Ligand SMILES: Nc1ncnc2c1ncn2[C@@H]1O[C@H](COP(=O)(O)OP(=O)(O)OP(=O)(O)O)[C@@H](O)[C@H]1O
């Protein structure tokens with residue numbers, strides 16, 4: 001019955017899933033960079049950077065992602081000359097949002113490293129940034145991987161929210177197919193595809209964790 | 217090599233060092249003894265800027281590297297210069313503080329490569345010699361967690377020596393070790409002393425102090441109570457407090 005329909009729709013669904021993965025990978029990548037900067041701000045002795053990071057995290061964790069997407073897409077152009085198309089909006093909103101969550105993850109991981117490591121590095125003549133980059137941050141990787149994996153999975157699912165600005169990722173592809181055909185069967189392969197993606201990435205992260213735990 | 221003038225250090229209201237005056241000349245080995253909380257670690261840490269003094273002056277190798285007058289910073293040299301001078305002080309910690317994500321060899325070459333920017337071949341050659349010196353050339357590719365405490369501490373000494381320090385600071389280097397591992401670390405330190413290294417050693421190893429030290433300093437409640445030769449301090453301490461401390465630990 002529906003099987004034939006699903007098979008014909010598969011290329012479209014896979015393409016949607018491809019966009020979902022792309023959105024997640026890119027957003028996690030920029031989210032990690034942003035999160036690292038925010039975490040360093042939170043750990044900095046400079047009160048300004050600390051406050052600035054705190055404010056950012058408060059703002060992006062305290063409002064719904066859906067609102068952030070609408071805000072960038074619809075509200076920003078009304079009072080600034082800045083306009084973004086749907087695709088950049090999706091990348092920006094997801095990156096900014098995951099940056100706030102990753103900041104707290106990274107901060108916790110860095111803070112969990114023994115203070116003696118920074119002291120030993122400093123006693124060897126390293127400056128703060130050198131010690132952070134070469135000694136402290138690399139040690140936080142292993143502790144960073146499991147919560148980052150969780151954030152990745154959450155983001156993969158939350159990326160479905162950008163369907164509201166007409167991004168044809170997996171979720172929107174599915175609902176378009178159902179609406180046009182009047183048949184909701186497409187939600188079954190959609191669910192299976194999400195499950196496949198989350199399962200694969202969970203596996204990848206557990207492999208990564210193993211790889212980084214050799215020295216401990 | 218080291219000169220402290222009227223140094224004070226407080227943590228908030230807690231005065232940890234009070235009017236410390238101390239001079240250590242080139243090639244001297246000075247041991248610091250004293251009860252827990254007397255400020256021994258803090259004294260060492262003030263020398264390489266892990267802590268900043270709250271009053272007084274610290275001079276390393278003729279360079280004024282910290283100065284506070286009435287609590288105000290009046291230091292004129294750049295942070296970069298301070299870092300350079302501090303790199304002339306090697307430090308060995310009670311809990312080793314090796315970098316667990318790096319192998320033994322990588323621990324040793326890290327700072328010469330990234331701080332001094334010395335060519336890799338030269339650094340590797342030096343590291344091999346240092347590992348031989350501390351008797352661990354066969355462990356160069358191990359991670360620290362795979363080594364015994366005594367081996368880890370010897371790597372930590374080699375790591376500090378790789379920066380070619382003029383002075384070595386030891387903060388209770390054998391206190392975290394099982395008794396049977398203490399000897400191998402002390403042996404490396406004795407060899408260093410014989411090679412003419414200037415050393416400031418916080419320790420409870422009285423045998424080592426008696427054998428190697430040129431001077432022994434007894435600290436109590438943030439002050440230097442006594443500063444004399446090992447013979448004198450062990451046989452005939454001038455201060456009552458020194459006498460009662462030594463009676464307790466000997
Ligand atoms: N960062 C810090 N903040 C607040 N107080 C500190 C700090 N570091 C040390 N102290 C306090 O300063 C005093 C001296 O400490 P220090 O570690 O120098 O003593 P110590 O002689 O090395 O003792 P031990 O033999 O136990 O190592 C102690 O009372 C300690 O609690």
Ligand SMILES: [Mg+2]
Nearest residue numbers: 256257258387
């Ligand atoms: Mg101490």
